Amino acid sequence: MAKLNLGxxxxxxxxxxxxxxxxxxxxxxxxxxxxxxxxxxxxxxEVYSEDFLPYxxxxxxxxxxxEIWRILKIGGKMEHICARAGTENSYGPPGNISFWNLxxxxxxxxxxxxxxxxxKYNPTKEFRKVVAENVNECIHIIYTKHVGTK
Numbered sequence: 001m002a003k004l005n006l007g008x009x010x011x012x013x014x015x016x017x018x019x020x021x022x023x024x025x026x027x028x029x030x031x032x033x034x035x036x037x038x039x040x041x042x043x044x045x046e047v048y049s050e051d052f053l054p055y056x057x058x059x060x061x062x063x064x065x066x067e068i069w070r071i072l073k074i075g076g077k078m079e080h081i082c083a084r085a086g087t088e089n090s091y092g093p094p095g096n097i098s099f100w101n102l103x104x105x106x107x108x109x110x111x112x113x114x115x116x117x118x119x120k121y122n123p124t125k126e127f128r129k130v131v132a133e134n135v136n137e138c139i140h141i142i143y144t145k146h147v148g149t150k
Contacts, residue, residue, distance in 0.1 A: 003016040003017065004039075004071070006048070011026070013048065033052075050080075052082065054093070055098065080141050083096065083138055085099035085101040086101070102133075102139055102141070105127075105141050127145060128143060
């Protein structure tokens with residue numbers, strides 16, 4: 001099973017390809033997630049991140065989710081844990097520049113009416129929601145890439 005941990009930083013996960021934009025101990029591959037990901041289509045079964053999404057450029061939100069969709073295999077899952085927009089946890093760290101909440105992910109959700117309004121950002125990739133929850137000042141989501149999407 002091929003698994004990718006985005007923004008691993010100094011906390012690599014065992015059994016994952018650990019990626020970050022800074023070369024440091026535990027990082028297996030260095031790249032800027034604001035740019036195209038350096039992976040082939042459908043090359044991962046799972047993409048995981050913790051405290052990664054708030055560090056990407058705000059105008060690159062759709063890009064990052066679309067790239068995750070591209071590199072996931074059909075049936076693959078993405079799981080993210082990050083600060084919930086509007087909390088001290090989201091505004092506190094000086095590096096946080098992108099703010100996320102559960103509604104953000106609805107724009108990429110299969111069958112969700114919000115997706116129809118977002119053609120400007122090209123959210124053409126659709127996921128099915130497995131888990132979407134607020135946990136204290138964070139959000140935790142798990143979505144899967146399903147068969148029949150573009």
